[in-house]
Amino acid sequence: MEGGFGSDFGGSGSGKLDPGLIMEQVKVQIAVANAQELLQRMTDKCFRKCIGKPGGSLDNSEQPGRPGAGVRAVPGAAKSRAEPCAPPLPQKCIAMCMDRYMDAWNTVSRAYNSRLQRERANM
Amino acid sequence: MDSSSSSSAAGLGAVDPQLQHFIEVETQKQRFQQLVHQMTELCWEKCMDKPGPKLDSRAEACFVNCVERFIDTSQFILNRLEQTQKSKPVFSESLSD
Numbered sequence: 475m476e477g478g479f480g481s482d483f484g485g486s487g488s489g490k491l492d493p494g495l496i497m498e499q500v501k502v503q504i505a506v507a508n509a510q511e512l513l514q515r516m517t518d519k520c521f522r523k524c525i526g527k528p529g530g531s532l533d534n535s536e537q538p539g540r541p542g543a544g545v546r547a548v549p550g551a552a553k554s555r556a557e558p559c560a561p562p563l564p565q566k567c568i569a570m571c572m573d574r575y576m577d578a579w580n581t582v583s584r585a586y587n588s589r590l591q592r593e594r595a596n597m
Numbered sequence: 598m599d600s601s602s603s604s605s606a607a608g609l610g611a612v613d614p615q616l617q618h619f620i621e622v623e624t625q626k627q628r629f630q631q632l633v634h635q636m637t638e639l640c641w642e643k644c645m646d647k648p649g650p651k652l653d654s655r656a657e658a659c660f661v662n663c664v665e666r667f668i669d670t671s672q673f674i675l676n677r678l679e680q681t682q683k684s685k686p687v688f689s690e691s692l693s694d
Contacts, residue, residue: 497619504623508630515638523648570648575637577652578645578660582637585664586629 516575524567535564636667 526538644659681687 493613493616504627511634515634519641570650574648574652578641579633579637581657581660582640582664583633585661586633589665589668
């Protein structure tokens with residue numbers, strides 16, 4: 475494979491620019507950007523799901539959809555209100571939400587990939 | 598595709614074909630990733646009520662359907678725009694109707 479690249483890629487001055495190194499660095503930057511994007515959207519969604527009226531701390535924040543619950547001072551009392559899907563503390567809600575968001579992301583990724591392959595097969 | 602011929606990157610001078618290919622591949626990968634981000638966000642609103650200990654089968658089916666319908670919608674929009682553009686161009690001088 476003859477080509478024009480090599481040591482003359484950017485040889486003026488100190489150091490040569492190795493395309494392989496550049497590619498690896500770019501890949502890393504892309505991965506970081508994707509992780510940041512995922513984190514940002516996940517934080518947005520899970521904040522909406524788990525924090526209703528913000529309290530003075532994470533422990534003391536209401537979860538949405540519980541009208542009249544007030545600031546949570548006694549976690550035990552909240553449990554006795556028997557809401558099977560609402561965890562007692564926002565942290566637990568957030569943790570579950572994070573895992574579910576990852577599940578959702580993976581499901582969407584798989585489904586989209588399948589659809590793309592199907593489209594290609596139909597061409 | 599003959600990669601050993603003169604560079605196909607018109608106007609860019611001697612661009613390394615290996616780098617060129619890398620850029621194309623990564624760009625496409627990023628397009629995919631971006632759409633996954635976007636669809637996950639959209640479908641989360643439609644399919645996720647209250648996050649539970651695991652993704653139940655109904656929610657999972659909803660996500661799959663959501664992806665398919667989103668792609669359908671996107672294709673429909675492109676096709677219809679193409680058709681209406683033929684008969685009545687949108688992006689032209691005569692915008693007022």
